[in-house]
Amino acid sequence: xxxxxxxxxxxxxxxxxxxxxxxxxxxxxxxxxxxxxxxxxxxxxxxxxxxxxxxxxxxxxxxxxxxxxxxxxxxxxxxxxxxxxxxxxxxxxxxxxxxxxxxxxxxxxxxxxxxxxxxxxxxxxxxxxxxxxxxxxxxxxxxxxxxxxxxxxxxxxxxxxxxxxxxxxxxxxxxxxxxxxxxxxxxxxxxxxxxxxx
Amino acid sequence: xxxxxxxxxxxxxxxxxxxxxxxxxxxxxxxxxxxxxxxxxxxxxxxxxxxxxxxxxxxxxxxxxxxxxxxxxxxxxxxxxxxxxxxxxxxxxxxxxxxxxxxxxxxxxxxxxxxxxxxxxxxxxxxxxxxxxxxxxxxxxxxxxxxxxxxxxxxxxxxxxxxxxxxxxxxxxxxxxxxxxxxxxxxxxxxxxxx
Numbered sequence: 414x415x416x417x418x419x420x421x422x423x424x425x426x427x428x429x430x431x432x433x434x435x436x437x438x439x440x441x442x443x444x445x446x447x448x449x450x451x452x453x454x455x456x457x458x459x460x461x462x463x464x465x466x467x468x469x470x471x472x473x474x475x476x477x478x479x480x481x482x483x484x485x486x487x488x489x490x491x492x493x494x495x496x497x498x499x500x501x502x503x504x505x506x507x508x509x510x511x512x513x514x515x516x517x518x519x520x521x522x523x524x525x526x527x528x529x530x531x532x533x534x535x536x537x538x539x540x541x542x543x544x545x546x547x548x549x550x551x552x553x554x555x556x557x558x559x560x561x562x563x564x565x566x567x568x569x570x571x572x573x574x575x576x577x578x579x580x581x582x583x584x585x586x587x588x589x590x591x592x593x594x595x596x597x598x599x600x601x602x603x604x605x606x607x608x609x610x611x
Numbered sequence: 612x613x614x615x616x617x618x619x620x621x622x623x624x625x626x627x628x629x630x631x632x633x634x635x636x637x638x639x640x641x642x643x644x645x646x647x648x649x650x651x652x653x654x655x656x657x658x659x660x661x662x663x664x665x666x667x668x669x670x671x672x673x674x675x676x677x678x679x680x681x682x683x684x685x686x687x688x689x690x691x692x693x694x695x696x697x698x699x700x701x702x703x704x705x706x707x708x709x710x711x712x713x714x715x716x717x718x719x720x721x722x723x724x725x726x727x728x729x730x731x732x733x734x735x736x737x738x739x740x741x742x743x744x745x746x747x748x749x750x751x752x753x754x755x756x757x758x759x760x761x762x763x764x765x766x767x768x769x770x771x772x773x774x775x776x777x778x779x780x781x782x783x784x785x786x787x788x789x790x791x792x793x794x795x796x797x798x799x800x801x802x803x804x805x806x
Contacts, residue, residue, distance in 0.1 A: 456615075460624075460644065463615040470619050475656050479647035480624075482708075541658045550661045551708050558711035561718070564744055565703040571740045579736050579766055586767065 441514075451495070451522035457487040458529070461536075478540060485533050485552035486559070491526055493556075495519075617641065624648075650706035659708040668705060672698050672717060679724060688728045695725040719749040726758040735765035753783035760792050769800045 461480040464472040472480075502519055505511045534545035616627030616637065624641040626634040633640045653665060679694035699721050705714050722741045729738035739762035745755035756779025763772035776793045780786060 456639075459615045460617065460641070463617050464624065464644075467617075467619055472619060472624075473622075473648075475651045476619070476624060476644065476648050478656075478658065479644045479651055482647060483643055544658045547658075547661055551659060554661060554711060555707040558705070558707045558709065558714060561711050561714050561748070562703060562707075564718070564747065568740055568744055571743070572737060575736045575740055582767065 450525070451498075451519065452491055455484075455487060455529070457484040460484075474540070481533065481536055481540070482548070482552060482555065485537075485548050486556050488526070488530050488533060489549065489552045489556050492530075495523060495526065615639065647707065653706070659706070661708070662710055664709050664713065665706075668701065672702050672721075675701070676721060676724070679728075683724065683728055683731075686731075688731045691728040692725055692732075695721055695728065699725065715748045719745050719752065719755070722748070723752075723754055723758060726762070730758065730761050730765065733765060735762050738762040739766065751782050753779040753786050753789060755779070756782070757786065757789050757792060760789070760796070764792070764796050764799060769796050769803065772796045773800070 457480070461477070461484045464477055464480045498519065502511070502516065506513065506516055530549070533548065537544040537548040617624055617639070618627050618630070619625075620630050623632060623645050625632055626637040626639050626641070628634075628637055631637075632642050632645060651659070654663070675694050675698035679691045679698065682688070682691035682694055699718065702714060702717050702721060722744045726738045726741035726745065729735070729741065738758065742755055742759035742762055745752065746759060749755060756775050760772045760776035760779065763769070763775060773793065773796050776789050776796060779789045780793070783789070
């Protein structure tokens with residue numbers, strides 16, 4: 414009689430612990446899905462969608478094209494960034510420094526990005542048949558070109574910086590010269606003083 | 612997914628609350644869309660095909676560069692700088708979809724020429740920054756390092772000048788102007804040490 418009870422308790426205990434484990438495991442899975450997305454807000458996409466919804470006045474075709482191109486550019490930047498991250502991440506996971514749940518999060522974000530790019534291609538085709546094929550290529554070129562344009566802003570700030578630094582350098586040079594001139598003037602006077610003191 | 616509060620005002624996209632193109636309060640910037648829209652007008656609303664370049668702009672830039680070169684050869688360095696600056700501003704305003712490699716080549720030459728004009732006027736800081744730009748756009752070009760070296764000599768940074776000139780020599784061992792500049796730098800260094 415007693416051993417039957419023991420068996421029941423044993424099995425019941427197992428079932429209970431399985432259910433408890435399952436409960437916590439499900440909660441962890443949900444936590445990953447609610448976790449932070451890989452990138453922050455997709456501003457360019459939000460701007461495009463907001464522009465589409467404008468009614469008074471409506472956005473012009475050109476404005477929408479521009480907004481779609483910016484959206485595609487942001488997607489290109491994200492794809493490149495994720496490619497780098499993938500390398501780094503797989504190395505870290507191999508080393509064991511980070512857990513597998515980050516990989517799961519990453520894979521999810523990859524799928525999201527794929528869907529986003531598909532959406533962009535579809536939108537592009539609504540403007541002109543076939544634009545979907547080339548829009549990403551154009552966007553890649555534009556991303557590189559934008560980097561070149563950053564140089565323009567840099568030039569002005571650097572000129573100010575360097576002018577300040579050069580002014581300091583020139584100032585110090587003058588001070589050193591004055592110091593040296595003073596020193597050599599002093600040493601010239603010394604022998605005469607020694608004779609006078611003697 | 613949050614919605615963006617924008618409106619269209621005077622044909623420009625601006626923020627909904629303050630009607631600004633770049634609004635720090637709304638933390639929004641629509642200037643990229645507006646600039647791109649402006650550039651798209653030149654294609655008559657057509658989708659820009661990859662690699663398309665508007666010949667008019669290239670011609671304008673080339674003409675300004677030639678003007679600058681003419682001024683430079685005639686020792687009118689101030690006018691040369693003005694012409695080069697014009698060309699540079701237009702070159703920086705190319706539409707984003709034009710090939711970036713083209714823009715980089717163009718800008719490298721323009722900045723290099725402007726740097727030479729600044730060096731002729733002994734405006735070392737401007738020459739220095741322009742030369743830095745050339746190197747960032749086209750590192751294996753020995754001329755960029757040459758200009759950087761000359762500017763550094765002018766600023767009294769002789770050790771850095773020698774480094775820059777040697778780097779230029781590495782890319783083009785035959786460059787006689789760099790070799791001359793190196794000698795100039797080395798005599799400058801000795802003069803400093805004698806002081």
